[in-house]
Amino acid sequence: MNDDQQMIQDSAARLFADAAGAALNTQVEAGGFPQALWQQVEEAGFAAALAAGDQGFGLTPDQALPIFEELGRHRVPLPLAETAAGLALLACAGHAPLAGPGTLIDAGPGQTLPLTADGRHLSGEAPAVPWGRHAAWALVQLPQGDIAVVDLKDAAGLSCEPGLDLAGLPADRLRLAGVAVRTVLPAEAFGIALPLRSTAALLHAAMMVGAMEWALAEAIQYANDRVQFGRPIGRNQALQQMLAQAAGDVASARMAVRAAGLDFRLGDAQRAARVDFGVAAAKVRCGEAATRVAATAHQVLGAIGFTHEHALHFATRRLWAWRAAYGADAWWAQRLGAAAIRARAAGFWPAMTQRQFSATAAE
Amino acid sequence: MQALDIRPAELPPDCEQLRAEVRDFLAQTLGDLPPHERARNWSGYSPEFSRALGQRGWIGMTWPRRYGGGERSMLERYVVLEELLAAGAPVSAHWVADRQSGPLLMRYSPEVLAPELLPRIARGECHFCIGMSEPDSGSDLASIRTRAVRDGDGWRISGRKVWTSAAHKAHYMIALVRTAPASADRHAGMSQFLVDMRSPGLTIRPIVNQLGDHEFNEVTFDEVPVPGHHLIGAEGEGWHQVTTELTFERSGPERYMSSTQLMLEMLDAADAENPHHQLVLGRLAAQYATLRQMSLGVAGMLAAGQNPGLAAAAVKDQGALLEQALPDLAHELFGGRMPPESDLARVQRHLVLATPSFSLRGGTREILRGMLAKGMGLR
Numbered sequence: 132m133n134d135d136q137q138m139i140q141d142s143a144a145r146l147f148a149d150a151a152g153a154a155l156n157t158q159v160e161a162g163g164f165p166q167a168l169w170q171q172v173e174e175a176g177f178a179a180a181l182a183a184g185d186q187g188f189g190l191t192p193d194q195a196l197p198i199f200e201e202l203g204r205h206r207v208p209l210p211l212a213e214t215a216a217g218l219a220l221l222a223c224a225g226h227a228p229l230a231g232p233g234t235l236i237d238a239g240p241g242q243t244l245p246l247t248a249d250g251r252h253l254s255g256e257a258p259a260v261p262w263g264r265h266a267a268w269a270l271v272q273l274p275q276g277d278i279a280v281v282d283l284k285d286a287a288g289l290s291c292e293p294g295l296d297l298a299g300l301p302a303d304r305l306r307l308a309g310v311a312v313r314t315v316l317p318a319e320a321f322g323i324a325l326p327l328r329s330t331a332a333l334l335h336a337a338m339m340v341g342a343m344e345w346a347l348a349e350a351i352q353y354a355n356d357r358v359q360f361g362r363p364i365g366r367n368q369a370l371q372q373m374l375a376q377a378a379g380d381v382a383s384a385r386m387a388v389r390a391a392g393l394d395f396r397l398g399d400a401q402r403a404a405r406v407d408f409g410v411a412a413a414k415v416r417c418g419e420a421a422t423r424v425a426a427t428a429h430q431v432l433g434a435i436g437f438t439h440e441h442a443l444h445f446a447t448r449r450l451w452a453w454r455a456a457y458g459a460d461a462w463w464a465q466r467l468g469a470a471a472i473r474a475r476a477a478g479f480w481p482a483m484t485q486r487q488f489s490a491t492a493a494e
Numbered sequence: 495m496q497a498l499d500i501r502p503a504e505l506p507p508d509c510e511q512l513r514a515e516v517r518d519f520l521a522q523t524l525g526d527l528p529p530h531e532r533a534r535n536w537s538g539y540s541p542e543f544s545r546a547l548g549q550r551g552w553i554g555m556t557w558p559r560r561y562g563g564g565e566r567s568m569l570e571r572y573v574v575l576e577e578l579l580a581a582g583a584p585v586s587a588h589w590v591a592d593r594q595s596g597p598l599l600m601r602y603s604p605e606v607l608a609p610e611l612l613p614r615i616a617r618g619e620c621h622f623c624i625g626m627s628e629p630d631s632g633s634d635l636a637s638i639r640t641r642a643v644r645d646g647d648g649w650r651i652s653g654r655k656v657w658t659s660a661a662h663k664a665h666y667m668i669a670l671v672r673t674a675p676a677s678a679d680r681h682a683g684m685s686q687f688l689v690d691m692r693s694p695g696l697t698i699r700p701i702v703n704q705l706g707d708h709e710f711n712e713v714t715f716d717e718v719p720v721p722g723h724h725l726i727g728a729e730g731e732g733w734h735q736v737t738t739e740l741t742f743e744r745s746g747p748e749r750y751m752s753s754t755q756l757m758l759e760m761l762d763a764a765d766a767e768n769p770h771h772q773l774v775l776g777r778l779a780a781q782y783a784t785l786r787q788m789s790l791g792v793a794g795m796l797a798a799g800q801n802p803g804l805a806a807a808a809v810k811d812q813g814a815l816l817e818q819a820l821p822d823l824a825h826e827l828f829g830g831r832m833p834p835e836s837d838l839a840r841v842q843r844h845l846v847l848a849t850p851s852f853s854l855r856g857g858t859r860e861i862l863r864g865m866l867a868k869g870m871g872l873r
């Protein structure tokens with residue numbers, strides 16, 4: 132890692148280390164918002180980390196991803212990924228940044244939010260909107276590829292039914308009855324096929340890597356500490372084999388995220404196929420790895436790891452929630468697989484070396 | 495975990511020119527090689543192909559010119575290797591010599607054996623086999639019993655080596671033997687020798703594998719005479735040499751690409767609208783893309799003079815999982831529905847039979863995972 136990346140990662144780690152733990156998560160699960168920490172995160176520039184140009188931190192995507200790895204590693208409950216993705220999309224479309232935490236409303240099951248006929252209001256429903264009740268604004272993926280920008284704070288026509296996702300993080304049902312749209316960002320501004328989903332998927336993949344690394348480290352520590360039959364359980368070859376395979380999974384997931392980060396770019400249609408390829412590979416590998424790492428960590432940590440009091444569930448519940456977010460691994464795999472089949476045998480190896488399938492294949 | 499932290503490696507831009515040259519060469523020389531032969535991947539044997547590759551300067555690429563090498567970078571070499579593997583080129587005749595025997599001789603016998611043998615290896619004319627495993631010594635390599643005793647200026651080797659791939663076709667073997675009896679330090683007292691495969695006292699017996707192929711052999715040494723200058727490096731240094739060699743052996747793209755021909759056949763047979771096909775082949779594509787980056791990253795570590803030992807073990811473990819998954823996934827998608835003489839069926843049958851060895855050769859999976867566990871700090 133170069134020095135800049137290491138510095139950014141270290142500063143994120145320091146900021147989040149104090150926040151790691153049950154207290155903040157319990158507060159958020161009960162409906163609170165970690166306002167003081169959010170302020171620090173904004174002041175550190177992390178929310179603008181992905182925004183390009185002078186709105187941003189001056190970071191390339193691969194340099195910004197370590198921030199999100201640390202967010203996952205420390206199990207910090209904040210709408211940082213959603214806000215960062217939103218600010219990046221706004222900046223890409225030449226729109227001024229918006230203040231306060233934001234969120235994303237992706238296309239998906241149960242989401243029906245077409246624009247009203249006048250093109251200036253949204254009516255419909257969105258289930259499980261991350262941080263909906265705390266967000267000042269939302270970016271909404273519209274069916275034709277455009278993205279609507281909506282103010283949520285004190286919005287007329289908006290009602291919010293609080294809920295929680297699998298990770299215990301806010302995921303609220305929003306009902307919109309003619310809520311005013313601030314603006315519509317045109318699809319062409321982003322260059323890539325699925326700007327909202329792709330950006331959020333990449334950030335969540337990075338978060339998953341951090342959470343997996345922490346869960347694995349906890350499992351190794353426990354295996355060395357827990358003594359049964361007169362020796363640490365980590366001496367048991369069955370556990371060693373499982374943990375070694377999990378470490379390989381994590382290394383693979385981490386590499387996929389790094390490679391995707393190097394290829395990620397908003398606003399450049401020439402890069403669309405490569406962005407798609409990288410994000411797909413990362414989300415697929417992270418989903419697969421998360422499934423196995425979560426299972427392994429629970430198996431090694433035994434009964435104690437299954438309790439609410441032990442912190443493991445803060446990581447594993449995030450892994451189970453995030454592997455399904457912004458396209459589950461199976462969704463992205465089908466996308467990649469369709470492109471691979473269309474490219475046929477002749478197109479496969481060139482696609483591997485170019486890190487993209489031909490543009491016509493990506494639909 | 496620092497040791498498994500693999501950085502993405504960046505290929506220098508002129509590598510794409512080299513890549514195009516290799517692809518052209520392969521199109522010309524391998525144009526009509528059938529898929530079921532390409533399925534053998536780096537086990538395919540063709541001395542003619544090896545010689546032609548040597549003529550292009552693509553064997554011993556990173557070696558000094560005085561040894562017949564091209565003084566090119568590890569990453570350029572990597573590009574050539576991955577193109578050969580993607581095409582299923584028959585590289586086995588020179589593979590071991592290029593990958594580990596040549597570098598070993600260069601490091602430990604730079605003035606005697608390297609000048610004599612490396613130029614021949616680089617021309618694709620000199621083939622090597624590896625004498626490590628014995629009937630009672632597989633994963634536990636330190637338990638070998640083949641011994642070398644001094645005989646005047648030279649030595650005499652007695653014992654037995656097994657699983658020796660291509661011993662019947664090789665010109666030379668690098669043999670790991672005991673030059674001092676086993677002691678409390680299990681790794682002490684071993685040395686490596688260059689053995690001429692036409693030496694008296696050497697008997698080669700074929701071991702046919704479950705594909706019906708003769709690749710493996712058992713090699714018996716009955717007081718085989720070996721000249722003094724064929725001791726590689728210093729007496730007693732054998733274990734140290736072998737651990738370095740094993741890192742090279744585990745570090746290349748052949749550790750995840752062996753089943754590539756089946757991936758290609760499945761892509762040609764698949765239905766782009768079938769969600770099950772999309773899912774299975776998409777997962778495989780993601781794994782291929784990621785493993786390529788990991789393998790390239792290991793090459794980058796080697797190029798930077800770092801020891802990629804644990805990283806290479808992790809990549810080999812993940813790579814073998816991918817290689818071994820392919821025949822069963824082909825069965826899942828197409829089993830019972832492939833015309834028996836189709837390329838897909840023939841390639842799948844070959845790999846079903848071949849893949850059990852992929853998690854055994856070059857470091858058995860369970861041993862590699864034990865190494866990883868130790869490297870991760872597990873007690």
